[in-house]
């Protein structure tokens with residue numbers, strides 16, 4: 001999901017993170033108080049090598065939950081399985097924790113021998129995340145063992161991982177997860193806390209069916225037939241997001257350039273995010289794309305469309321054009337109609353939303369691509385893949 005707009009540090013190092021919250025998606029983002037990063041880097045440089053066995057890559061199982069993707073991980077000693085949103089748009093890993101009220105599947109720190117509350121200058125380190133819809137998670141930072149799987153068959157164990165233990169969350173997940181796993185470039189994200197040996201490499205393959213895998217390290221390199229790559233950028237604001245640069249969108253054979261619009265850039269203009277469902281483009285440019293769709297689709301408009309979406313009174317996909325997203329670096333993603341249109345009964349809507357929010361390439365548009373993030377090469381690679389067949 002999208003970015004933090006504000007972060008506040010108090011004497012107790014409580015951080016406040018104000019974040020956007022889209023319809024179904026999650027988001028958070030934070031830069032940790034500086035004391036944290038120092039602590040983190042020291043620990044990381046020491047212990048990462050002991051975790052890596054060459055030729056073995058960590059991974060987690062993922063599940064589709066109507067609008068979002070959920071990953072399984074284990075926390076604590078003995079390990080307890082939790083399910084959390086997989087969010088490349090934030091960094092913090094947090095889960096519901098006892099004591100709490102009305103919280104789904106809380107983790108019980110008292111039953112774990114490795115749980116350790118983090119102290120900042122003698123008292124608890126508090127965090128607070130407030131989402132755009134005013135929902136929030138509040139809790140304390142802790143260190144705890146996080147375990148996922150690995151291709152060697154041995155568990156991939158991350159001792160002393162910094163997590164948020166949420167005691168008061170109003171986040172309505174609409175599904176079953178009990179937290180969020182942040183995966184952006186921020187120092188608290190899961191991939192960052194795996195250590196530098198992992199090179200930030202990460203891949204996933206989303207589809208509407210079945211389970212899939214989130215891979216890290218060498219097994220997350222995406223290559224081979226049909227692979228195309230987009231340049232990856234990091235920007236100051238919002239920080240720690242994975243930015244691509246969208247040059248144009250083709251509607252059928254008509255290419256709508258960003259050049260000449262305010263959206264045009266050469267150093268990143270759109271976030272790629274697993275935690276946002278739809279694709280969001282800034283209004284001036286988006287309306288050009290939308291007009292082109294309107295020119296092509298000869299079906300009756302549905303007037304009462306939610307969220308200012310472009311909808312038609314038909315479920316016949318033959319009416320709708322193929323949409324291609326052209327990213328800088330040579331990734332021309334020819335999207336399936338499922339990626340760009342959503343049918344509900346007899347109404348079909350374009351899933352590209354014209355909005356003031358930060359431009360975002362959401363998870364639906366990424367369906368059936370094996371998507372690999374490679375921060376050291378500054379590339380995100382896409383390989384057309386039948387994701388539901390990949391691991392079944």
Ligand SMILES: *[C@@H]1O[C@H](CO)[C@@H](O)[C@H](O)[C@H]1NC(C)=O
Pocket residue numbers: 010011012013121
């Ligand atoms: C830590 O606490 C001491 C004593 O209360 C205070 O003087 C100091 O500024 C605090 N440091 C931080 C980083 O909050």
Ligand SMILES: *[C@@H]1O[C@H](CO)[C@@H](O)[C@H](O)[C@H]1NC(C)=O
Pocket residue numbers: 046047
């Ligand atoms: C850090 O690594 C060194 C050398 O590998 C080891 O002797 C030391 O015990 C480690 N420290 C911690 C805190 O793990």
Ligand SMILES: *[C@@H]1O[C@H](CO)[C@@H](O)[C@H](O)[C@H]1NC(C)=O
Pocket residue numbers: 101168
């Ligand atoms: C949780 O936070 C809300 C909003 O600030 C507050 O009204 C409520 O009392 C808190 N609940 C608990 C159990 O602390």
Ligand SMILES: *[C@@H]1O[C@H](CO)[C@@H](O)[C@H](O)[C@H]1NC(C)=O
Pocket residue numbers: 225226
């Ligand atoms: C690569 O793609 C081409 C064109 O689609 C196809 O002819 C070829 O068999 C593919 N090679 C492999 C190894 O899949």
Ligand SMILES: *[C@@H]1O[C@H](CO)[C@@H](O)[C@H](O)[C@H]1NC(C)=O
Pocket residue numbers: 386387388389392
């Ligand atoms: C993708 O794989 C699934 C499961 O193997 C299969 O049922 C489906 O037909 C495949 N889709 C395409 C487009 O090949």
